[in-house]
Structure formats: structure tokens, C-alpha cells
């Protein structure tokens with residue numbers, strides 16, 4: 001048994017979680033935690049675990065955190081009997097790398113609560129299973145807990161992950177607090193619990209596309225984005241991509257962040273150009289940037305509410321506005337209310353949760369008043385999928401239309417849905433398991449060539465997307481986006497993803513790329529996620545509260561050749577608000593792999609397009625007909641459009 005380790009204050013720790021368990025439940029949590037250890041250690045571990053539960057609200061088993069450095073090593077460094085399992089170890093260690101993960105010692109990758117595992121025993125046991133399993137076995141993961149290895153076959157997934165899957169009636173935020181404290185469930189976010197996080201780069205591309213397309217919406221005269229002001233909040237896991245994306249899109253990005261550590265992380269990475277703590281100085285700097293039409297990112301180290309109120313009071317014209325505090329998790333560290341310091345908030349959320357909740361509500365109401373003032377003067381504001389509108393509405397802020405809709409669109413409703421998802425464009429990504437930057441250069445080059453070839457004959461409807469994506473990949477290296485493993489994100493449609501993966505597999509086969517490539521995607525995609533206020537917010541046939549698409553997707557991926565699959569409750573917008581799934585696939589250069597990738601990627605994208613088409617979304621109706629023309633074995637039920645006059649004459 002390793003020695004206990006001192007609590008390391010140099011890293012960013014998860015906030016103390018709610019003390020939610022009764023004494024009887026605490027006994028259960030202890031018994032649950034001790035299940036991982038030989039009885040002879042229980043007397044030593046039980047008081048230690050109880051202390052963690054009382055002190056931090058969870059049992060992380062800090063003593064068992066490995067002493068070795070946590071990062072994605074080259075695949076050849078991992079002991080294994082299955083190359084696929086070794087690739088998964090690469091991905092897990094990347095998700096826990098302190099340079100990548102938000103709260104690495106609590107095994108949280110991003111979003112405040114996006115867990116890879118619940119405790120260090122689960123990590124150690126999982127790595128052991130992966131190191132010893134063969135291609136005739138499948139590892140079964142229940143919310144971070146490795147249930148074990150089960151006999152399967154070489155075409156089956158090596159790992160099947162479920163995170164936070166609970167009976168729907170038990171899916172309120174406090175249920176998560178309770179189940180997680182008991183050690184029986186976890187919040188996997190999207191790419192945390194599915195081992196597919198690739199650092200903030202993953203989101204930079206999506207954020208750039210969003211800012212660019214939001215800019216196109218307000219650019220009525222074609223003057224472009226130079227000198228336009230984009231104001232938002234958050235420099236955390238995903239939100240930290242905003243300053244970088246703002247500069248790539250060519251605007252002035254001003255981002256408020258309350259946590260000084262988060263500000264410093266992004267500043268030291270060069271993702272934020274300047275840090276300001278004084279609002280008057282910041283406003284002068286914004287004025288200068290507007291005059292010079294600079295593409296620059298300015299962090300405001302402070303509360304977003306103070307920034308909005310200052311901008312509204314001083315009549316500053318803001319072109320684009322959003323918010324990326326973690327409002328999917330408002331009561332335990334996702335949102336810091338105005339009027340309290342960072343430290344005061346942390347204390348209050350643990351010790352006086354009811355008063356803290358009131359403070360959050362009051363702060364959201366103030367935030368909306370300032371945003372509304374600026375929106376009346378022409379700012380285009382959009383919800384960034386962080387449950388801002390949902391929570392502001394719950395707080396009683398003036399954010400609803402009389403018919404119950406929000407006055408602002410979600411970025412998926414206005415931008416990502418109709419412009420990207422309906423056509424099948426989504427956050428495809430890959431990781432070079434060699435860890436060699438030269439391999440990444442080669443993949444960038446291959447992907448660009450593939451997209452350029454597709455663009456030659458692509459229809460008008462998707463030309464803009466193709467151009468944006470080709471520009472992205474051609475500039476990706478220059479933008480210095482890698483944090484952690486040698487990875488790349490590239491929005492692509494079904495044809496793009498398939499052709500790129502096929503070309504990578506060939507390059508691995510020929511030895512042009514030195515080790516297997518892992519392909520995957522964010523769950524935030526065409527088919528992977530049912531989330532009524534985000535990914536499926538532009539579904540208008542009444543089915544956006546159903547989750548058939550996400551569940552079908554994971555099942556379909558698993559029998560078409562994915563190396564691992566995952567399905568999660570929660571992710572982005574909150575526990576109980578979304579079902580989402582994803583996959584990982586190891587391209588090892590084999591013929592088998594060529595067969596698998598074609599079958600799986602085709603389904604992984606066209607499943608969602610068919611559902612979007614059935615919901616009568618015009619882009620998806622176009623895209624699925626195109627897919628059917630290319631693949632005669634695809635036969636999708638196509639909607640007939642009823643005449644509104646007929647319906648209205650009846651009701």
C-alpha cells in the first residue's frame with residue numbers, strides 16, 4: 001500500500017462538494033470504497049476515506065494517485081496484449097494530464113465535474129485490465145468503475161463505457177451529488193468519461209466556426225469582422241478556447257474570468273494576449289483596439305456581471321455577446337455570483353448552499369439586465385450551450401418571450417444546427433499515438449488534400465463549410481494548438497471523415513505514419529447527442545426531448561467496428577438534460593480496419609442526418625438524399641410536407 005500523500009496546493013482542485021449523505025449513507029459510501037481493497041488494509045483506509053468524504057464531499061482515494069508523471073506516452077511504451085487497449089491507455093492518461101485536466105487530482109478533465117474516474121482505485125484497476133486484456137475480450141466500464149473483462153471477439157469494442165445512466169426519475173442535480181458521493185455514478189461530461197478529450201483545441205475549431213458564422217449573421221454589408229467586439233466569459237476547459245478563436249476569426253475578444261489560476265493558464269499558453277484587472281483601463285484598451293481594428297484577446301480578471309454592467313453603463317457598442325460560465329453546474333462551482341469574491345463563493349456554496357443559490361439567481365438577473373440593454377442597441381447575443389438561458393429563466397430574469405421561448409437563440413439553433421449539423425459537419429478528431437509531431441504534420445497534410453479534392457465537386461450548399469475547414473487545417477500548425485497529445489480537430493461531413501480516415505489507415509499501413517491513429521469525435525455532433533437546448537435545439541417536430549438518436553448511435557457504432565463506445569447522461573448542459581455518446585477507433589493500417597471505418601463512420605453521421613431530415617430540416621433533407629444517391633443500401637424514410645393552410649383551416 002502506498003504512503004498517504006500530502007494535499008498538493010499547487011494544482012487546481014475541484015471545489016468541496018455538497019455534504020449530502022446521511023450518516024447511514026456515509027457508511028454505505030465507505031463500504032463501497034473499501035470494496036477495492038484487501039480487508040487487511042481496511043482499518044487504515046476507512047478513517048482516511050471518511051476524512052476525504054467529510055472534507056471534500058467525495059472519496060478520491062488520494063493516497064493511490066500514482067507518483068509517475070501523468071501524460072500520454074508513445075503507444076509503444078505501454079505494456080499490452082492488445083494494441084487497441086494500449087491506444088485507450090494513451091487516451092486515458094491524456095485526459096488526466098495536469099496540463100490538460102481541470103482538476104487532475106480529482107480525476108476531472110473539464111467542465112467542473114467531467115470525470116474520467118471517480119477515484120484512483122478505478123484508474124489503477126482499469127489500466128491493469130487494459131494492459132492485460134486481449135482482442136478477444138471487452139472491458140465494461142460503469143461510470144468509472146471497471147466491472148471487468150468479458151469474453152467477446154475481435155470485431156467487438158474493446159471497451160464499452162456508460163456514465164451517469166440512471167433511471168430517468170432519479171436524474172435531478174442532487175441525485176448526481178448523492179450517487180457520486182456514494183461512489184456509484186459519475187458525470188462523464190462528453191469527452192472526459194469517454195477518453196476523447198484533446199485539450200482546448202478540440203473546441204477552438206467549433207468556437208472559431210461559431211464566431212465566424214455569428215459574424216456573418218451581423219455582417220449585412222460585407223464589411224467583415226475586423227474591429228468588431230465579442231464579449232463573453234470563461235477561460236476554463238472549453239471556454240478557454242474563446243480568446244484563441246476570437247483572434248483566429250479576426251475580432252476583438254474580451255473574456256471575463258473570475259478564477260486567477262484559469263486566467264494564468266490561458267495567458268501562459270499564449271491563448272490570451274493581455275490580462276486586465278481594472279475596468280476603466282480595459283475600456284480604454286477596447287477603444288484603441290476598435291480604432292486599430294486589432295484581432296486581439298483581452299482577459300478581464302473579474303466577474304462577468306461587473307464587465308457587462310460597465311459596458312452597458314458606459315454605452316460601449318458590443319457586436320457579439322455570449323457566456324460560457326459552467327451554468328450546467330450552477331450550485332457547485334460552475335457560476336460565481338457578482339458581489340462575492342472567488343474564495344467567498346467557494347466557502348458559501350459548501351457551507352450555506354441556500355443563500356448561495358439566491359446569490360446566483362440575483363447575479364443572473366443583473367447579468368441579463370445589462371445584456372438586454374446592450375442587445376437593444378444592436379448586440380447579437382447567443383447562448384453557448386452552457387444552460388445560461390435555462391438558468392437565467394429559472395432565476396426569473398427577463399429572458400422569455402410571451403410564448404415561453406427564450407428571447408435569444410442558442411448557438412446551435414441559429415448557427416451550428418442549420419449551418420453544420422444538418423449537413424453532417426461535426427467535430428471529427430484524431431490523435432497520433434506515436435506522440436510524434438511529425439506524424440501530426442503528415443496527417444494535417446493528408447486531411448487537407450482529401451478535403452481539397454472533395455471541395456472540387458461539392459455542391460454550393462456546403463462550399464462555405466468546406467472553405468472554412470480547409471482554411472482551418474491549413475493554418476492549424478501555425479496556430480500552435482496542441483496541448484497534451486498530438487491531436488487535431490477538423491469539422492468534416494460523412495464523406496470527409498470517411499475519406500480522411502481511409503487515407504490515414506493507408507498511410508499507417510505503408511509506414512508513412514509511424515504508429516496507429518485514433519479517430520473519434522466530440523459528442524457535440526450531428527448524431528451523438530440528444531439535448532433539447534443545445535445539439536437538438538433546432539429540431540422542431542416535437543421530438544427534441546426524445547433520446548432515441550443518441551442511444552441508437554452508440555448501439556450502431558458498437559456493432560460496426562468502434563474500438564470503444566460510450567453513452568452518457570449529462571454533459572455540457574447538465575445532469576438529466578442530455579443523453580450523449582461517442583466512439584474511438586484505432587486505425588492500425590489493416591484491411592479489417594478499412595472495412596470497419598467505412599461501415600461505422602457512414603452510420604455515425606447519417607443516423608443523425610436522417611433524424612434531422614425526418615424533422616423536416618431542409619439542409620438535412622438535402623444531405624440525406626445526397627447520401628442515398630451515393631449508397632443504394634441506404635434507404636431512409638423521407639418526410640412528406642403538409643400544407644400549413646390545410647392544417648390551419650382545421651384547427
Ligand SMILES: NC(=O)c1ccc[n+]([C@@H]2O[C@H](COP(=O)([O-])OP(=O)(O)OC[C@H]3O[C@@H](n4cnc5c(N)ncnc54)[C@H](O)[C@@H]3O)[C@@H](O)[C@H]2O)c1
Pocket residue numbers: 102110111112203206207233234235236237238239240241256257258259262302303304305324325326327328329333334335336337338384385386387524571572573
Ligand atoms: N465551447 C463550447 O463549444 C461549448 C459548447 C457547449 C457547451 N459549452 C459549455 O460552456 C460551459 C463552460 O465550459 P468549460 O469547460 O469552459 O467549463 P469550466 O468550468 O472549465 O470554465 C468555466 C469558467 O467560468 C468561470 N466563471 C464562472 N462564473 C464566472 C463569473 N460570474 N464571472 C467570470 N467567470 C466565471 C469559472 O471560473 C471557470 O473557469 C459549460 O457549461 C459547457 O458545457 C461550451
